[in-house]
Amino acid sequence: MKLRESNIQKLDRGVYDVLIIGGGINGAVAAAALSGKGARVALIDQRDFAGFTSQQSSNLAWGGIKYLESHDYALVRKLCLSRNHLIDSYPSRVREIRFLATIDKGFRWSPLFLWAGAWVYWLFGNGFTKIPRLLFKRAISREEPVINTQNAAGGFEYSDAYLHDNDSRFVFQFVRSAMDRGGIAANYVESLGARRDGDLWITQARDVIDGKTFEIRSKVLINATGPFVDEHNRRTGEQTEHRHLFSKGIHLIVPRITPNQRILAFFADDGRLFFVIPMGARTCIGTTDTRVESPFTEVTEEDRQFVLDNINKRLNLQRPLNRADIIAERCGVRPLVVKAKADGSVRDWMQLSRKHEIDVDRAKAHLSIFGGKLTDCVNVGNEVAGIVAELGIELPHRNYKWYGEPHPSVREEYVHQARLMNLDGYTSPESIETLTSRLWRRYDRQALELLADIREDPRQAEVLIKGTDYIRCEIRLAKHQEMIVKLEDFLRRRSKIALVVRREDIRNAEGLLEACEILFGDQAREKFDEYFREPSATRQASAREVESGQAVAGAA
Structure with missing residues (x-):
């Protein structure tokens, strides 16, 4: 813990160019980008880094093929290119993987139509990955005997990417990168709120471990607290254009279902994409999509049964999976960014995407980062750095490439x-x-x-x-x-x-x-x-x- 203790001692010394509150993926890439470009940066999180939403993902870096259905073509294009860039930049951590999607009879779209959509998806990604394949029922049974094709109309195969390690490790590597370039980061340090005093932000901070409080001074304040962005803005008196809705998703980790290194995709009974994801000697299955009001969630018995019922229905297993097969569980919320209409309503929340928005209060030099996902993380870091530079913070190495594996x-x-x-x-x-x-x-x-x-x-x-x-x-x-x-x-x-x-x-x-x-x-x-x-x-x-x-x- 000496590194943490040393960093905490530095937090109340001098003035930082930027203080980032929140050490999930958005805060981590913002810290890595700004530190790499030469800003004096501090990063705090009241839990561990990636200790909340960013540790509960599907470990996928994907272009959002499902957003084709909601006609978010610009977003799909952007995410496909971001996915490609991650694969190029992190060849040992982010790798292409095949998705085999099986389509049930009577589904709203035919396998042929969805296969055509997969070609559109492939083209949106500049043909970077392997080409899509149309699969008939017999081919699915031959290539993946574990799939129950009794009610299948056919299927298709396409490519996206996955994190070889876990999501929270990926996030921490950005935090480590920020520290290697002079950034000061500390976990288990919470913000009690901040106020603007002249040209500076004064943030009241507390070491969660020993209870000591202190102040952190910065020229710019970035609220990257994930699902808690709205709450922290209320504490600092910030009014923003966007806000969050929450969708709960769970995954169950079970013994390995198939030896093949591919992801099996289905449409669950509620119409949502449902994955069987390889995880070494284990398999990750899910997810659910349940609207909730609070970011604090837990796996319910109903959640478990939904996932188990859907997986047992679609696979040929020697025996059905049951609760005793569950090795571990993941449960978190997706912070979905919305603009409320005049009557306070929003469009169908199940069609909402994970795109990010950054609201900027230029008069007070305050940024609020809403939404976002792992796939788009490099864009978030670059966008934050550009905004901070516009706010008058000097970035001596503005063209420095702050991400990617070593040469x-x-x-x-x-x-x-x-x-x-x-x-x-x-x-x-x-x-x-x-x-x-x-x-x-x-x-x-x-x-x-x-x-x-x-x-x-x-x-x-x-x-x-x-x-x-x-x-x-x-x-x-x-x-x-x-x-x-x-x-x-x-x-x-x-x-x-x-x-x-x-x-x-x-x-x-x-x-x-x-x-x-x-x-x-x-x-x-x-x-x-x-x-x-x-x-x-x-x-x-x-x-x-x-x-x-x-x-x-x-x-x-």
Whole structure:
């Protein structure tokens, strides 16, 4: 935690060009873009980075094929190009993947018509991906025997992209990039509200861990609090053109359904796209789309049954999936940005897109970021940087490319060193990916530091937490450079252990307590017990936090 403590001490020193409140995807890319271009930037979040909405996605970077139906052609075009750019910029983290969509008899559109739409989608993306295919019922059964084609009219296959790792890890890499370029970031620091004083914003902040309060001064204030944007604007007296509606979506993680590395797509009983997404040795299934009034949501028994019923209906499984097969659950809200009409109504909310909007109060130098999704994140970062420059903040390196993996020569050197030391010889037999590939994907240039650790002490290449593929030197790196405050930060967000291993198996995993000792020192047992408290107790604590008004600002 020394990095966090050091950064918190710097937050009330001097004046920042920009303070960003909220460390989800929007806040993270804004921080990375502005820091890379030379601004003096601070970033805070009252939870962990990507600790709310940004950790609950489908892990997809897609062009929004469903928005063709609502005629949002400009948005589809923009998202397709953004997807292509992510694949180009992050070749080890964002990869093309095929979607096989099966269409039931009697569906509102025929497979032939939808296949034609997939060609339009492909053209909107400049033909960047593999071409679409029309599939008849027999071909679907041959290629994916797990699909129940009894009621199928046919199907089609097209391409989009997915995050090889989890979404919250992807977000954190932008936070890390901002810090590498001089940005000051701290998790578990909440905004209590801000006021404009002359040419500066004075933000009252509180360290959630020890309760200490302090002030942060900045020339520009960016509200990137995700679903809490409206609430934080009320605290600062900001009036905006847009606001949020919330749609709850859930995913269930179950044992691997198919060995094929493709996403199976169906239209669920409510007409919404429904996915079966590969996740290594697991499969992620969902999602739901339920309008809710609050960003605080949980998976209900009705949600679980909806997902299980839809998946069992559409797959040929040796036995139907049931609640006992659920390894983990994801539940979050989609913040959908709207303009209210004169009567306060909006168009059909199920047709609303995840496009982003940035409202700017130029007189007060205040930005509010609404909506958004992972696919469009680079555009958000660039747009924010452009607005900040217009507000008079000097960006000495305005043309600097702030995103993307390191130059290919860096990876070539890393791979060469890995071969010389036979790094893949240390790969765990249970792992589905070589150590060379995984360390680069997760750490890029920092992977060279891990190689040095292993050369110095080969024990650092040993898997520390049994049942996972995380090795000792990764835990050490997380301690010093990834701002781990709670065990959940590591298990759920810096890694995806909590998404692919049952909670009880994690508790009993050999080496977990030793990992806690590396991460937390003398507090290891306390942090271990904190994570494994009864869920009901955790929910009650969260409820008290909401009631006290402390859980509404600075989260994304």
